[in-house]
Amino acid sequence: MRLYLIGMPGAGKTTLGRALATAYGLPFRDLDHEIVRREQRSIAEIFAAEGEAYFRQREAAVLREVVAELPRLVLATGGGTPCFHQNLDVLLETGYTLYLHAPLEELVRRLQRGAASRPLLAQAGSPEALEKRLRETLDAREQFYSRAPLRCTGLACTVAVVQRLLEQYRTSS
Ligand SMILES: Nc1ncnc2c1ncn2[C@@H]1O[C@H](COP(=O)(O)OP(=O)(O)OP(=O)(O)O)[C@@H](O)[C@H]1O
Ligand SMILES: O=C(O)C1=C[C@@H](O)[C@@H](O)[C@H](O)C1
Numbered sequence: 125m126r127l128y129l130i131g132m133p134g135a136g137k138t139t140l141g142r143a144l145a146t147a148y149g150l151p152f153r154d155l156d157h158e159i160v161r162r163e164q165r166s167i168a169e170i171f172a173a174e175g176e177a178y179f180r181q182r183e184a185a186v187l188r189e190v191v192a193e194l195p196r197l198v199l200a201t202g203g204g205t206p207c208f209h210q211n212l213d214v215l216l217e218t219g220y221t222l223y224l225h226a227p228l229e230e231l232v233r234r235l236q237r238g239a240a241s242r243p244l245l246a247q248a249g250s251p252e253a254l255e256k257r258l259r260e261t262l263d264a265r266e267q268f269y270s271r272a273p274l275r276c277t278g279l280a281c282t283v284a285v286v287q288r289l290l291e292q293y294r295t296s297s
């Protein structure tokens with residue numbers, strides 16, 4: 125099976141994705157890392173040199189490559205992945221998609237330290253500005269994220285809880 129994790133930056137996609145891959149004995153991939161590996165430069169460098177449109181094109185192409193290459197995997201996507209280039213359709217058609225939701229205050233807490241290296245959050249200097257930026261981003265993205273058939277919130281998103289959700293979904297569909 126393929127299991128995809130979507131959600132806001134800092135929601136815990138990479139952390140939970142790795143743990144789920146271990147639990148299921150599946151390979152783990154992180155889409156941001158796959159892009160960085162192919163481009164031989166960081167996400168921040170790609171955004172700075174080429175702009176967001178180029179990054180979104182690479183993201184869409186690399187997503188399709190990874191999906192074609194691996195019939196079994198857990199994939200942590202980038203925060204914006206489901207919102208561009210029909211990527212969400214690719215996810216929904218080729219695997220199980222889980223929306224990992226986290227309360228805004230928790231995202232602000234987690235992202236405060238690393239915001240400078242995140243191109244889309246870098247200008248948000250204060251915690252208030254960061255919260256506003258994240259709220260606007262979440263408002264715009266919720267329509268994509270909420271199309272995932274599986275959803276799990278905050279600290280309740282343990283491996284065991286996701287395993288149960290997936291089990292229920294597979295037997296009901
Ligand atoms: N369930 C959790 N409880 C507390 N902290 C967590 C939890 N999951 C992740 N974190 C912490 O939150 C931060 C973000 O987690 P992670 O990198 O997994 O998120 P992400 O969704 O992959 O974010 P991004 O890819 O945008 O950086 C990390 O510091 C991680 O240790
Ligand atoms: O939320 C976003 O749009 C992004 C999140 C990161 O995972 C990276 O994919 C990139 O920084 C863009």
Ligand SMILES: [Mg+2]
Pocket residue numbers: 137138139154200
């Ligand atoms: Mg991540």
